[in-house]
Every structure is written in C-alpha cells, then in structure tokens.
Amino acid sequence: MKQERYRTFGVNNFRKVPQVEEYLTEEQRFAIEVVGNVLPFKVNNYVIDQLIDWENVPDDPIFILTFPQKDMLSDEHFSKVAEALKSEMPKKELKELVNDIRMDLNPHPAGQMEMNVPEINGYKLTGIQHKYRETMLFFPNQGQTCHAYCTFCFRWPQFVGIDELKFAMKETDLMIEYLKAHPEVTDVLFTGGDPMIMSTKRLERYILPLIEADLPNLKTIRIGSKALGYWPYRFTTDRDAQPLLDLFKKVEDAGVHLAFMGHFNHPNELKTDAVKEAVKNLREVGVQIRTQSPIMRNINDSSDAWAEMWRKQVDLGMIPYYMFIARDTGAQDYFAVPLVRTWEIFKGAYEKVSGICRTVRGPSMSAEPGKVQILGETEVAGKRVLGLRFIQGRNHKWVHKPFFAEYDEDAVWLDDLKPAFEDQFFYEEEYEQIKNGKMEEAKETEEVPA
Ligand SMILES: *Cc1c(COP(=O)(O)O)cnc(C)c1O
Ligand code: SF4
Numbered sequence: 001m002k003q004e005r006y007r008t009f010g011v012n013n014f015r016k017v018p019q020v021e022e023y024l025t026e027e028q029r030f031a032i033e034v035v036g037n038v039l040p041f042k043v044n045n046y047v048i049d050q051l052i053d054w055e056n057v058p059d060d061p062i063f064i065l066t067f068p069q070k071d072m073l074s075d076e077h078f079s080k081v082a083e084a085l086k087s088e089m090p091k092k093e094l095k096e097l098v099n100d101i102r103m104d105l106n107p108h109p110a111g112q113m114e115m116n117v118p119e120i121n122g123y124k125l126t127g128i129q130h131k132y133r134e135t136m137l138f139f140p141n142q143g144q145t146c147h148a149y150c151t152f153c154f155r156w157p158q159f160v161g162i163d164e165l166k167f168a169m170k171e172t173d174l175m176i177e178y179l180k181a182h183p184e185v186t187d188v189l190f191t192g193g194d195p196m197i198m199s200t201k202r203l204e205r206y207i208l209p210l211i212e213a214d215l216p217n218l219k220t221i222r223i224g225s226k227a228l229g230y231w232p233y234r235f236t237t238d239r240d241a242q243p244l245l246d247l248f249k250k251v252e253d254a255g256v257h258l259a260f261m262g263h264f265n266h267p268n269e270l271k272t273d274a275v276k277e278a279v280k281n282l283r284e285v286g287v288q289i290r291t292q293s294p295i296m297r298n299i300n301d302s303s304d305a306w307a308e309m310w311r312k313q314v315d316l317g318m319i320p321y322y323m324f325i326a327r328d329t330g331a332q333d334y335f336a337v338p339l340v341r342t343w344e345i346f347k348g349a350y351e352k353v354s355g356i357c358r359t360v361r362g363p364s365m366s367a368e369p370g371k372v373q374i375l376g377e378t379e380v381a382g383k384r385v386l387g388l389r390f391i392q393g394r395n396h397k398w399v400h401k402p403f404f405a406e407y408d409e410d411a412v413w414l415d416d417l418k419p420a421f422e423d424q425f426f427y428e429e430e431y432e433q434i435k436n437g438k439m440e441e442a443k444e445t446e447e448v449p450a
C-alpha cells in the first residue's frame with residue numbers, strides 16, 4: 001500500500017483546505033479563526049478527507065469534534081477576540097487578551113497536578129501520576145501532542161502553551177526505579193497527548209528498558225491513544241508502522257500484556273478501510289484494544305450513537321471499556337450533558353446491545369476522590385435519589401460500595417451533588433485527610449531538574 005502523506009492544519013492555514021473554502025461561509029470561517037485563537041486547533045488530511053462528511057457540516061459530529069465552534073466561547077469572549085482580529089491588534093496585545101480569556105476557562109480543574117505526582121529519593125516525578133494503587137500513568141516527554149486536537153480536550157492548556165508540559169518525563173530509569181519501589185503497580189499506562197505521535201525509535205527508548213528490567217510486578221503496558229481515530233496509518237502504511245507492530249509483539253513475547261486503550265468518540269471514526277486495517281494489524285501481534293470516550297453534547301449525546309459505536313467496535317474485535325463524563329474545563333458549557341441525562345443515554349444504549357458489548361463501564365466521572373460511576377435513578381425510603389459508586393478510589397476500599405445523592409436533573413459533576421441521607425458522602429472525611437497529607441508531602445519535595 002502506498003504511504004499516506006500527513007498534512008496538518010490549524011488556525012493559520014485552515015483556509016487553504018479545499019472543503020473549508022467550498023462548504024463554509026466567510027462568517028463560519030471567521031468564527032473558526034476567532035475561537036481557534038483561544039482554544040487548540042489542529043486537524044489533518046485524514047480527518048478532513050475521510051471522517052468529516054462535509055455535506056453534513058456544520059452539524060457533522062467529527063467537524064464539531066475537531067473544528068472550533070462559535071458557541072465554545074461566551075458571547076463576550078467571542079466579540080472581544082473578533083474585534084481584536086478585525087482591528088488587527090498587535091500580536092503581543094492579542095496574546096495577552098487571549099491568555100486572559102484562557103484563564104477564565106478553568107484551565108486546571110480538580111487540583112490534579114499537586115496531588116498525584118509521586119516522588120522518589122525526595123524528587124518529584126513530574127511525568128508520573130500514581131492515583132490508583134495498581135496503575136501508574138506515564139507521560140513521555142515526546143508524546144505530549146496529538147495527530148489532531150479534540151475541541152473538548154481537558155489537556156488543552158498544554159497544547160496552547162500555558163502549561164508548558166507540566167506532566168512530562170524523559171527518563172525511563174526513574175520510572176523503573178519507581179516501579180521497583182512500588183510492587184503494587186501492575187499496569188503502566190502511557191498517556192499524553194498521544195504517545196502514538198512518537199516515532200517507533202523514540203517509543204522503543206521508553207518501552208524496551210521497561211521490558212528488559214524484567215520487573216516481576218509489571219503485567220500490563222497500556223497505551224492510551226487516539227491514533228486509530230485520527231491517524232490509523234500509524235499502524236498500516238507509515239514508514240515505521242511495521243517496526244511499531246514488531247515492538248508490540250516483543251512486549252507480548254516478553255510476557256507483558258499490551259493493552260491498547262483506543263479513544264473513539266463517534267461511530268463515524270470506525271467506518272474507514274484504514275481504521276479496520278489498523279485494528280487488524282494490532283490484533284495480529286496480540287494487542288488487545290479497549291475503547292473509551294467521554295459523552296458530549298453536539299457529538300455523541302444519543303443512545304443510538306453509543307450503541308452503534310459499541311457494536312462496531314465489537315465487530316472489529318475491540319472491547320468497549322469506558323464512558324466518561326466530560327470535565328469542567330475549556331468549552332465545557334458547550335459539551336456538558338447533565339448526569340441524569342447521561343445515565344439515560346447510557347442505559348438506552350446498554351439496552352440495545354448484546355452482552356458482548358456490555359463490558360463497558362460508566363458513565364463515570366474522573367473526580368478528585370476517584371472515578372465515580374452513576375448507577376442511576378431510584379427511590380430509597382420514599383426519596384428520589386441517584387445511586388453512585390466508585391470504579392476507582394483514592395482509597396481502594398471505597399470501590400464498589402453504593403452510595404446515594406439527592407436526585408438532581410441539572411447536576412453536571414460530582415461537586416453539584418448533595419448526599420441524600422447524610423451531611424457528607426461516606427468518603428469525604430477520609431478524603432480530606434488524604435488530601436491534607438499529600439499537600440504537606442508535596443511541599444517537602446523538589447522538582448526533578450529537567
Ligand atoms: C482511569 C485512570 C486509571 C485507570 O483506571 P482503570 O479503571 O484501571 O482503567 C489510572 N489512573 C488514573 C489517574 C485514571 O484516571
Ligand atoms: S486525542 Fe486525547 S489528548 Fe489529544 S486532543 Fe483529543 S482528547 Fe486531548
């Protein structure tokens with residue numbers, strides 16, 4: 001097969017895309033430019049030519065997933081930037097204006113940074129997060145961008161440069177040391193950005209030492225990636241696609257399971273020959289693919305979309321794994337689906353599919369205390385409530401214990417919910433203690449020099 005040329009477009013050159021010229025009005029193009037100056041914008045030729053149905057624009061879900069939309073900014077923010085662009089404001093002033101707006105968009109939700117960064121020998125390992133006992137997250141330094149950007153992304157601050165890769169690490173040695181010191185960790189999850197943006201050579205420098213260290217506790221290497229959705233050629237015709245597959249096979253041959261966490265947001269991402277070929281190639285070297293996505297208004301807020309997505313994934317040999325609820329950051333007002341509605345969509349989709357697709361867990365919020373699943377609406381002692389439980393908890397003992405919140409149709413996040421029968425949810429006191437302890441620890445350690 002011939003190698004596919006990779007071309008990306010952003011706020012400075014998207015007007016050159018023939019479809020943009022053909023299918024969008026000047027008003028729509030200007031709106032993209034305005035919002036694209038504030039929120040990250042990057043798209044590539046595969047997404048443009050094969051995923052977006054331009055006849056269906058502006059409602060097309062993949063168009064909304066990748067092209068900035070006018071309503072992602074408030075009217076006030078939008079008109080400020082629009083004015084600035086029209087009056088050709090000097091670059092420096094524009095940058096200040098844009099950064100002020102970004103700071104209004106809650107770039108750092110849920111105090112993630114300080115609390116989950118572990119340490120070794122008194123140093124903070126900024127490229128590692130270890131929140132749940134068995135699974136450690138690793139942010140390789142060179143994997144902190146993506147083949148295209150999702151308009152909903154909660155990592156957006158690093159793509160627009162206000163976070164300067166806060167989480168990222170070059171050193172595999174330190175990760176190995178940490179794993180030796182923490183035998184409870186069985187899974188290392190490579191995340192980003194998208195680790196599949198890296199060349200195979202780069203990736204090998206992280207993965208081979210990990211395998212060669214022969215750690216008895218390391219059972220699974222997980223790779224969280226959107227490349228199957230945004231650039232499946234990474235696993236088919238790219239120059240180093242075969243070496244990548246060989247690397248994955250090496251991992252499997254060493255007795256470590258390679259679990260690929262494929263991010264798909266809409267069934268349309270599963271329709272091309274390229275993605276089918278990519279999935280087949282991964283499966284042939286023993287990689288297992290699990291899938292996940294947040295639920296978002298304007299993109300996938302219907303039971304049909306989810307049922308179709310799960311079915312198609314299973315048809316291709318993938319395992320539906322998570323439905324997430326979008327975090328409160330960036331353009332969240334544009335995407336937010338209330339918790340009750342989310343659960344109705346989940347239930348509606350779950351009802352439509354066979355048990356083979358019901359491996360999916362959710363809907364789940366990755367909140368500070370843990371991943372909280374919405375079990376659904378019910379009545380307890382004459383009171384209308386929402387059942388909840390932890391899928392993952394900062395304390396593993398919290399997991400799978402049902403608890404109840406007051407029924408609230410408008411709530412969009414855990415913070416919005418009130419306990420149904422007590423003053424506090426069962427975990428809150430202990431969580432406060434953990435939080436205070438971690439904050440104290442964090443103060444006493446230094447960042448590892450870059
Ligand atoms: C989701 C998540 C994990 C992995 O959880 P699993 O349920 O094992 O998939 C690990 N660490 C963090 C911080 C997470 O958010
Ligand atoms: S692929 Fe993942 S990290 Fe990259 S923009 Fe999309 S959601 Fe964010």
